[in-house]
Amino acid sequence: MVCHDPERHLSILHLEDSLADHRLTVLTLRRAQLAFDMQHADSLEAFQAAIASQSIDVILADYQLPGFTAMDAWQLVAQHSDHPPFILLSGAIGETAAVDAMRLGIADYVLKDDMARLPHVIQRACEVHESRRLREHAVQELAASQKRLAELAEHLQSSIEQERAAIAREIHDDIGGALTAIRFDLAWIGRHSTQEGVREHAQAATSMLQHAIGASQRIMMNLRPPILDQGLVAAVQWLAEDFERRTSVPIKMVTSSANMPLSDAVQLVAYRTAQEALTNISKYAAPTLVRIDLSDSEGMLTLEVNDNGKGLDTRALEKPKAFGLKGLQERAKMVDGWLDISSRPGQGTSLILSVPLASIPPPTGDDTR
Structure with missing residues (x-):
């Protein structure tokens, strides 16, 4: 919900047992030229039905109602992680109780004697709510991105190891076999040649070949031991x-x-x-x-x-x-x-x-x- 979107009306749910106070709230918001639609609920059952069936942007609630309090309503709302701002609008709440309520997650509170503050409080609560929503979305996106990067890193590591193993096998089967065959041929030439120069070249080539075989073995061990x-x-x-x-x-x-x-x-x-x-x-x-x-x-x-x-x-x-x-x-x-x-x-x-x-x-x- 984007409750400060200027192109849409705020959907406000007002939990209030006094019809006069409800009408005063509506009048106050209209005077502030706030674009809104307000639904009235005067029982916990009606309140629960409203939040279950509609998309609500802001909840206003009297603190003390017949047979229950706003905190009972808050318990129903708090079960949902994406709940809208919940604002106490009451004349029967002390400063201590209001602060305790805000510690539990209530967005703000307004005394009925100071109802002129209500439009500003609603706007501020909506902005805070939207900021929190965007931040949580960013955190989720970051976590998803980190997960994708981790999966990519795992795939790359696995691919690298498979490629190393394949290269090591090719070195062993192809290059290693060819070098070994050449060494045997050089040894045969060295044994059967009657020319001293040829034998010396064969021995030098054998020495270099042995070095190449050792290097290929070291490469194989590093690639996939x-x-x-x-x-x-x-x-x-x-x-x-x-x-x-x-x-x-x-x-x-x-x-x-x-x-x-x-x-x-x-x-x-x-x-x-x-x-x-x-x-x-x-x-x-x-x-x-x-x-x-x-x-x-x-x-x-x-x-x-x-x-x-x-x-x-x-x-x-x-x-x-x-x-x-x-x-x-x-x-x-x-x-x-x-x-x-x-x-x-x-x-x-x-x-x-x-x-x-x-x-x-x-x-x-x-x-x-």
Whole structure:
């Protein structure tokens, strides 16, 4: 309802047992040149029937009526979230009672002795009501937009992982197979050639080919590590060993069990979180020790990666282009989890992924990664 729309009459419901007071109210609003249609109700039953059958813009109500009060009528109105402004128009209400009523949600109150204020109070109540309605609509639109963005992010992440898996399979099946075949051919040439120069070129080419095979294997592991088929613990352990080999920084890894029955989605989120955390540590932290704790106890998967490095400026987490960490947060939401990051300059960084396992279905065996 847009109760201050100048192109329409206000639909006013007046709950009043005095016909004289009702007529005085109508006269007051007409003198103020307010465009309105007013319906009169003098019982709770008539009031309830009116609000159930019509679109009402404003409700005016006497406080004390035979056998009930305006607060009884308010209880009927308050059941609806989109109820119109409810204004007390009474001579039998004290200041304290009026304030208490407004705390419950009554829009305003006007004493009958000061009825000249009524048109202004109605207009102000309508404006406040419309402002509140627009604000609630904006909040709903924002929530819907955030939901759509979250769904899009989930779809993009899923598509990215599927594409990574497809590329990894192509590298393994096509490029890897071709490189291996070339290596065998070079080895044959090296064994059977009688020319020293040819053998030297074959050996050099074999060395370069071995480097290419190693690079393709590293790319495959980054795209979609086959070791995930052996479980999350084995995959994170491989990440830790690879990190130690590349950086010479020791990692202490502690797990609650060797095998964790997790869904493919949870395994992948935890793996990517550990991977991103170790990548950031190797790039920025300059630590002397890293610790990884992985637990699936008490219905909660917890992955904690700690380092004793330079630490992270917490303002960096709010940067618009901090996509890596924000991506991890979105990944966590995809499995109903959350990500906590704490850090102090010079005192290292702690990244904790928490995922409730009760709501996660068991593994299906389908490779959707």
